Amino acid sequence: MSTDFAFDDELLADLVETPGVPGYEDKIRARVRAELDGHVDRLRSDSMGNLLGTIEGSDPAYEVVVATHIDEIGFMVKHVDDDGFLELDALGGWDPRILRAQRVTVHTETGDCPGVIGAVPPHTLTDEQxxxxxxxxxARVDLGLDAETVAERVSVGDLVTMDGRTERVGEFVTGKSLDNRVSVLAAIEAARRIDDPDATIHFAATTQEEVGLRGASALGVDLDPDLVYNLDTTVANDVPGFEAGEQVTRLGEGAAIKLKDSSVVTNHKLNRRLRGVAEDRGINHQLEVLPAGGTDTGGLQRAGGARPAGAISIPTRYLHTPTESVHGGDLDAAIELLVAALRTEDGTHDYTL
Structure with missing residues (x-):
């Protein structure tokens, strides 16, 4: 991929292509740990699999959490039939219409197996079908192997992810799990760029967001931050078939400052400050009102008690498909806004309502 944007696009491709479905984020967590190591003062994880990287601030009494979920939507094998085809149970929200004719990877105890979710030729179907x-x-996964070999290699509980490379398409980056690996990259980039902050900053790579914000909701047991920022993707229905009011965000118009989604109404004082930071520094930004769909922001706002919470979102076309697409300039803007906001969090801003 080209390097005309400021973010590390090679790292982004690596993050996108590292598997990690809800509850089984081991590989992506290890990848994030390796990237944060050397840029934070402490690294630790909890029994939910959340990874915390902490940069100690000059005011240790004022703590900020920056959270981004590391899991991707995927599947678990629930049955291997007598002919060697795999039946799946969803981990996260899938539109079944997009599953036909997709390549997948089955992650087994003895290694990865390529497979396909086939589609019957349309001219062989009845009108009713x-x-x-x-x-x-x-959906059924076909591994191209005889039933006996499949039974030896695959077990109920094995994980399945989409098989797809990260590609540049014009000014877009496309891939199978940009939700939420673009935000993971943003958090890593922020940790790389921030030295000697006033506030103590906890970078939290959370788990199981795609199945109910579970990792984020558990963070409040171990942390009691004064402020929470969440990073995630958001809908960009700026494509044919949608009216302007249905688009939510538009690619190429900058980072999105979340006002609400179905899980949260964000702190309006924090929203205004984020807008002020963006305007002062000339960072492209837009506002997000998401009518359906929740994010870790909701879980973090109430984890362990009430706290001011805000979110920076990265506009994304074709969410929860193998061709999710973001504009490189929007990702750069999200990173710039996050870094600028964190550098100016010194405990003097009043977010009480």
């Missing part, structure tokens, strides 16, 4: 509603449970 063509109109039938699809469900995730209808």
């Amino acid at each position: 063509k109109k039938a509603e699809r469900a995730v449970g209808d």
Whole structure:
């Protein structure tokens, strides 16, 4: 990929292509740990798999959490049939219409196996079959192996992820799990760029967001921050078929400052400060009102008690598909805004309502 944007695009590709479905984030957590090591003062994880990297501030009494989930949507094998086809159970929100004719990777105890979710040729289907509603449970993974070999290699509980490379398409980056690996990259970049902050900053790589904000909700047991920032992707329906009011955000117009989603109404004093920081520094930004879909912001706002919470979102087309797309300039803007906000968090801003 080209390097005309400020972020580390090679690292982004590596993060996107490292597997980590909800509850099984081991590989991506290890990758993030390796990147944070040397840029934070402390690294630790908890029994939910959340990874915390802390930069000690000059005012240790004032603490800020920057959270970003590391899990991706995927599947778990729930049955291997007598013919060697795999039946799946979803981990996260899938639209079953997009599953046909996709390549996947099955992660087994003895190694990864490539597979496909096939599609019956349309000219062999009846009119009734063509109109039938699809469900995730209808998908079958074909490993191209005989049933006996499949039974030896694959077990119930093995994980399945989409198989896809990270590519540049014009000014966009496309990939299978930009949700939420673009935000993971943003947090890593911030940790790299911030030295000697006033506030103590905890970079939290959270787990199981795609199945109910579970990792973030558990953070409040171990942390009692004064302020929370969440980083995630958001909807950009700026494509044919949507009215202007339905688009939520638009690619190429900058980082999105979240006002609400279905899990949270963010702290409006924090929102105004984020807008002020962006305007003062000429950082492209837009406002996000997301009518459906929740994020870790909601879990963090209430984890262990009430706390001011805000979010910086990265506009993304085609969310929860293998071709998620973000504009490189929006990712740069999100990183710049996060870094600028953290550098100016010194405990003097009043977020009480």
